Amino acid sequence: MLKIVFFADTHLGVDYTINPKVERRRRGNDFFDNYQKILDFAVASKADLVLHGGDFFFRSKVPAPIVDKAYDMLYDFAENDIPFVIVPGNHERSVLPTSILMKHKNIHIFDEPKTMFFEKQNAVIAITGFPNIRNGIRLQYKHLFEQAVEGNPDADIKLLLMHQAIQESQIEGFTFRYGIDVLPLEMLPSDFHAVLSGHIHRAQIFYSEKSGNRIPVIYPGSTERTSSVEIAEEKGFYELLFDESENDWELKETNFHILPTRPMVRLEITKLTEDERVLRNLLEAELSKIDQNSVVRLRCEIPETRKLLKAELLRELTPDTMTLTLAPVYRKR
Numbered sequence: 001m002l003k004i005v006f007f008a009d010t011h012l013g014v015d016y017t018i019n020p021k022v023e024r025r026r027r028g029n030d031f032f033d034n035y036q037k038i039l040d041f042a043v044a045s046k047a048d049l050v051l052h053g054g055d056f057f058f059r060s061k062v063p064a065p066i067v068d069k070a071y072d073m074l075y076d077f078a079e080n081d082i083p084f085v086i087v088p089g090n091h092e093r094s095v096l097p098t099s100i101l102m103k104h105k106n107i108h109i110f111d112e113p114k115t116m117f118f119e120k121q122n123a124v125i126a127i128t129g130f131p132n133i134r135n136g137i138r139l140q141y142k143h144l145f146e147q148a149v150e151g152n153p154d155a156d157i158k159l160l161l162m163h164q165a166i167q168e169s170q171i172e173g174f175t176f177r178y179g180i181d182v183l184p185l186e187m188l189p190s191d192f193h194a195v196l197s198g199h200i201h202r203a204q205i206f207y208s209e210k211s212g213n214r215i216p217v218i219y220p221g222s223t224e225r226t227s228s229v230e231i232a233e234e235k236g237f238y239e240l241l242f243d244e245s246e247n248d249w250e251l252k253e254t255n256f257h258i259l260p261t262r263p264m265v266r267l268e269i270t271k272l273t274e275d276e277r278v279l280r281n282l283l284e285a286e287l288s289k290i291d292q293n294s295v296v297r298l299r300c301e302i303p304e305t306r307k308l309l310k311a312e313l314l315r316e317l318t319p320d321t322m323t324l325t326l327a328p329v330y331r332k333r
């Protein structure tokens with residue numbers, strides 16, 4: 001068995017404060033913890049290869065301490081002699097911050113369309129990929145793919161790695177189908193073992209049927225919830241197992257491993273009051289009813305009540321184990 005660990009959308013740096021002025025529970029470490037858990041799993045389970053589908057960081061300009069922390073962890077992992085391959089996503093504007101740490105011989109970045117080759121368990125694995133295309137993937141893909149596979153010899157296992165929305169991919173309440181920024185299924189190669197992509201934060205597998213072949217399109221999703229759209233989704237990563245039968249390598253198993261995440265809770269205050277004590281009691285009661293480790297998104301659209309929801313009051317009422325943010329006013333009045 002040949003094992004590939006595939007994850008994406010780690011968004012490192014979300015809610016990570018370097019010198020916090022206020023002590024409160026933040027989510028920054030949750031993101032780093034799950035990232036470390038995947039790297040640890042890859043080492044413990046003796047993975048042959050680790051692939052990252054992009055959005056490694058939460059945005060393109062990342063504070064140096066966050067870059068250093070993330071790369072230090074990766075460098076330590078790379079010392080285990082397992083290749084780590086990454087395709088930059090849209091949050092890093094298709095380019096990862098440079099660092100001497102990324103020069104490690106086991107860290108491989110798709111800085112341009114190309115194919116990388118690895119030899120593991122008597123199999124030659126070809127990873128074809130390109131950095132995220134922010135505008136018009138549908139028009140650019142054909143050229144990019146041709147460029148990426150140009151002159152390449154054959155391989156035992158062929159994988160396409162990218163960071164794009166692919167036709168049929170789903171998020172809560174929406175399926176991507178058409179549009180200039182959606183890659184049509186029919187454009188995907190029919191002789192690859194799998195198409196692996198980051199970008200869509202919901203974990204899912206669907207298939208591209210072409211020339212009698214059924215190619216899985218695999219999104220591992222994000223490793224932590226980055227928005228309340230993901231509230232009901234389980235977060236994790238894929239372990240892909242390949243096996244050889246009659247000189248042909250096949251993708252035999254796709255195992256999704258669930259990562260621990262704190263519950264995300266939407267709370268809305270709809271009571272009109274100008275009395276702080278009333279609000280205080282109400283909010284205290286609501287917060288006591290939910291999991292004490294929750295990530296809470298508090299909504300309040302009543303102007304009179306909302307005026308009382310000052311940062312100080314929220315800090316005072318939020319248990320130390322929770323992370324609470326006040327949602328911006330949504331409805332126009």
Ligand SMILES: [Mn+2]
Pocket residue numbers: 009054055089091199200201
């Ligand atoms: Mn993302």
